[in-house]
Amino acid sequence: MSEQIQLRERLAVVLVGARNPLNIGAVARAMSNFGFADLRVVNEYRVPLEDARSAVNAEHVLQAAREFASVAEAVTDCSLVVGTTAVGERKLEHAVDALPAAVERMHVCDGRVAVLFGSEKTGLSNEAMSHCQRLMTVPMQETGVSMNLGQAVAVCLYEMVRELPLVRMLPADGAAATAKQMERFDALLWETLEASGYSGRFSANTDELKLRRLTRRLALQGGDVDVWLGFLRQMIWKMRGSDKD
Amino acid sequence: MSEQIQLRERLAVVLVGARNPLNIGAVARAMSNFGFADLRVVNEYRVPLEDARSAVNAEHVLQAAREFASVAEAVTDCSLVVGTTAVGERKLEHAVDALPAAVERMHVCDGRVAVLFGSEKTGLSNEAMSHCQRLMTVPMQETGVSMNLGQAVAVCLYEMVRELPLVRMLPADGAAATAKQMERFDALLWETLEASGYSGRFSANTDELKLRRLTRRLALQGGDVDVWLGFLRQMIWKMRGSDKD
Numbered sequence: 001m002s003e004q005i006q007l008r009e010r011l012a013v014v015l016v017g018a019r020n021p022l023n024i025g026a027v028a029r030a031m032s033n034f035g036f037a038d039l040r041v042v043n044e045y046r047v048p049l050e051d052a053r054s055a056v057n058a059e060h061v062l063q064a065a066r067e068f069a070s071v072a073e074a075v076t077d078c079s080l081v082v083g084t085t086a087v088g089e090r091k092l093e094h095a096v097d098a099l100p101a102a103v104e105r106m107h108v109c110d111g112r113v114a115v116l117f118g119s120e121k122t123g124l125s126n127e128a129m130s131h132c133q134r135l136m137t138v139p140m141q142e143t144g145v146s147m148n149l150g151q152a153v154a155v156c157l158y159e160m161v162r163e164l165p166l167v168r169m170l171p172a173d174g175a176a177a178t179a180k181q182m183e184r185f186d187a188l189l190w191e192t193l194e195a196s197g198y199s200g201r202f203s204a205n206t207d208e209l210k211l212r213r214l215t216r217r218l219a220l221q222g223g224d225v226d227v228w229l230g231f232l233r234q235m236i237w238k239m240r241g242s243d244k245d
Numbered sequence: 246m247s248e249q250i251q252l253r254e255r256l257a258v259v260l261v262g263a264r265n266p267l268n269i270g271a272v273a274r275a276m277s278n279f280g281f282a283d284l285r286v287v288n289e290y291r292v293p294l295e296d297a298r299s300a301v302n303a304e305h306v307l308q309a310a311r312e313f314a315s316v317a318e319a320v321t322d323c324s325l326v327v328g329t330t331a332v333g334e335r336k337l338e339h340a341v342d343a344l345p346a347a348v349e350r351m352h353v354c355d356g357r358v359a360v361l362f363g364s365e366k367t368g369l370s371n372e373a374m375s376h377c378q379r380l381m382t383v384p385m386q387e388t389g390v391s392m393n394l395g396q397a398v399a400v401c402l403y404e405m406v407r408e409l410p411l412v413r414m415l416p417a418d419g420a421a422a423t424a425k426q427m428e429r430f431d432a433l434l435w436e437t438l439e440a441s442g443y444s445g446r447f448s449a450n451t452d453e454l455k456l457r458r459l460t461r462r463l464a465l466q467g468g469d470v471d472v473w474l475g476f477l478r479q480m481i482w483k484m485r486g487s488d489k490d
Contacts (some may be wrong), residue, residue, distance in 0.1 A: 026393055033385045033392055056391075100407060139406055140278045146301075147278055148271055151399035154392070158400045159407070161384060162345060173338070 007160055010112045012038040013153060014074050016128050017119040019043070021051035026150025027117075028058035028065070034157040039065040040074045040114075071116065071131045079111030083124050083132035084156065086146050093134040102136030103159045117153060120146050174221035181225040186215055188232040195239040250403055255357045257283040258398060259319050261373050262364040264288070266296035271395025272362075273303035284310040285319045285359075288371075313461060316361065316376045324356025327400065328369050328377035331391050339380040346383030348404045365394050381409040383490070421466040430470060432459055433477040440484040
């Protein structure tokens with residue numbers, strides 16, 4: 001578990017040849033959402049990162065983003081360099097891991113990890129891939145199909161944090177009703193069926209054991225039992241009152 | 246495994262109140278990438294789905310998309326209805342599952358499954374959530390932060406297929422070098438060290454066992470051994486030649 005927290009702090013997302021500021025902004029937003037901060041952009045000429053700064057919740061990631069002229073310079077401090085690829089897009093010289101296996105490798109690696117993403121149109125060049133020890137791919141239905149860059153980054157980062165405990169406790173299921181509560185529910189339900197005349201007509205369906213199995217399959221929560229009992233009491237009252245008319 | 250293939254065929258992505266055609270197109274593209282086909286759009290007025298049709302590789306999903314006026318109509322055929330939410334955005338009346346747990350529930354459910362996504366700005370309304378048996382959330386660093394709609398859908402669908410075998414065989418690691426190949430490598434390496442004078446100066450470092458452990462840690466592949474042997478032979482030839490000068 002502690003290893004995974006570390007990965008978040010030692011992982012760099014490296015965008016190679018991404019030129020669309022909207023895409024870069026989407027990547028920064030995904031990083032911010034999942035708690036990653038180290039964004040590196042490799043391009044032959046300057047990218048207008050300013051134009052990406054409108055991305056929601058991504059300002060701090062974009063402010064700290066660094067630009068490099070080559071992949072080699074962008075990954076000098078990384079001990080594990082992993083390229084992303086759509087399998088089938090070309091003959092690959094590298095072994096390719098599915099995303100879960102690739103991320104496991106990153107968790108057990110001690111040093112900094114760089115994950116390279118190519119442009120949507122062309123993916124990573126052979127030159128960029130030659131800097132990678134491994135390639136990884138997101139399992140997709142069709143081969144050779146490229147993902148939206150922001151989506152690809154989001155899915156990869158999600159895989160890195162999916163086992164982490166959630167920051168805030170999630171509201172849990174309410175406690176199940178106790179057996180005693182269920183007995184009261186059974187009794188009132190039986191009364192309701194009798195008051196309605198159902199048990200007289202279909203006695204086989206209102207057999208005690210059958211009814212109990214039926215109500216136990218409801219997964220009633222303790223906090224809801226009183227509401228249901230109120231429903232039933234009201235129905236019984238109504239049905240008995242109608243009898244007297 | 247077969248259960249997961251089934252989920253892909255019985256899952257509906259339901260967008261509630263999504264109005265931006267670019268977002269809808271990004272969702273359709275994510276669905277297409279991961280092999281899902283059933284897109285449903287709930288809006289009070291007609292959405293210009295035509296404008297979304299430019300999304301890469303998503304035409305068939307958008308062509309088959311259906312529009313509904315209410316959540317109730319959109320999910321009538323579904324036995325499990327799950328809403329997505331950013332935890333912390335409001336007081337939730339539902340139990341919330343983390344994404345992996347929620348997807349497990351979907352795999353074991355027999356019937357059709359609907360996953361509801363709200364608009365980026367407001368999320369799902371309380372009315373929409375009231376149609377859900379469960380809520381789920383993508384584990385994120387900050388609470389109350391909304392994800393980009395396309396990214397959220399991509400991450401959720403990825404979780405549903407991440408254990409599926411890849412469609413196409415991935416290029417695997419090359420076979421490891423055999424022990425016999427490694428012995429030849431060790432022998433030539435030792436010759437190289439001797440030829441260079443290294444073993445004379447640092448005999449402790451060229452102890453046979455130490456060297457063997459060192460080379461075994463290289464994880465050399467069988468197909469690469471000959472190349473390395475060639476390197477070493479060349480060096481030995483050069484160094485011996487220099488001695489003679």
